[in-house]
Amino acid sequence: MTNVRTTEAKLTRDEMAQLVARDIPAGAFVNLGIGQPTNVSNFLTVQQGVTLHTENGMLGMGPEATGEDIDEDLINAGKIPVTELAGAAYFHHADSFAMMRGGHLDVCVLGAFQISQAGDLANWHTGAEGAIPAVGGAMDLAIGAKATWVMMSLFTKAGESKLVETLSYPVTGLGCVSRIYTEVAIFELRDGKVFVRSTHGISFDELQAKVPVELTWA
């Protein structure tokens, strides 16, 4: 599926995760955000040799722990019990975020509410009246890695595009997103332009009609 430009059907969540996993370079250090991005780890191969970072202080994170392997001192950023792989390392919170902010991670995969064509990301706060704000590591993750990729459904429940000209939701990070994986298309963002790498269950023209930014085939 890697080199296919169009498919008849929309991508399933697993297919999206599989595509992201295939795009992660061999040997990369990667942080997978909470939610959909976590599923990417299920499709990474041993041969890829990818090392997972979790911002609460670990490199070399293994799969979710089950049964007797559950250890309350060994959790991921989503507070789910996980396991450690050979070669794992632990470090404190300031080191963990310095590692991220310092550009040592190759790829970070996140979810999003909205992304602008300039790569501005909104994923921490809806801005709704009365909502209690919570940011966690979202702003650090957005701007820290060498490449920030997003996985999301392209449209809201009301059918509005989450890929927009300018954000209407509060910003998480400016100009940080370089690639977006959605169920209907994969986008590359470069120099303020939006390129379409592939379409799924939709034609390029239909896609362009639903997305309020100018699209170009990659």
Added chain:
Amino acid sequence: MAPRIASTAADAVAEISDGSTILIGGFGNAGQPMELIDALMDCGATDLTVVNNNAGQADAGLALLIKERRVKKIICSFPRQSDSWHFDQAYRAGEIELELVPQGNLAERIRAAGAGIGGFFTPTGYGTLLAEGKESRIIDGKGYVLETPIHADFALIKALKSDTFGNLVYRKTARNFGPIMATAAKAAIVQVDEVVEIGSIDPEHVITPGIYVDTVVALGGEKE
């Protein structure tokens, strides 16, 4: 000077007074010094400023301090969780002040306090709501926000073990905020599973040197 070895969690927190700023370690339940927090609850200190990644979960620990309105202000990155009902209620009633800080900036502000740094420019949060009112600067074409250190009166931390000199070893992801919080408080109070003889921790394995540690209490490995 070697740390004071307290006999109980209550004894360990006895010096905490009203109006104190307290760093509390832990990320989720990992590294959360639950017995020290319970002792803080029992000691009656109020009007507290608390620094923690979250704002309490369910009906335990920090959540109970908030429920009893003993916390006037919380500095944290992620207050809103599915089981943060006591914080939610206090916040909506206007009975607790919230300073929301991105997690990496929170960690670095604590680290800066312990390292004698007066402030630092960080790219995290630049151009966002959380940078409003803060000085920002473009350095080599990239935007940064000025963040200042978070100093505290006390730190409550959980480690795996301490020697009698206060050298600490942690366990897995329970380390999280512990090492930096130990450096940023006037008095670091540490609960450990066991206190071991000086010399029995390999110096190469020490994560927090005893210089930062003021009080240690051994509470055993098993939960009550």
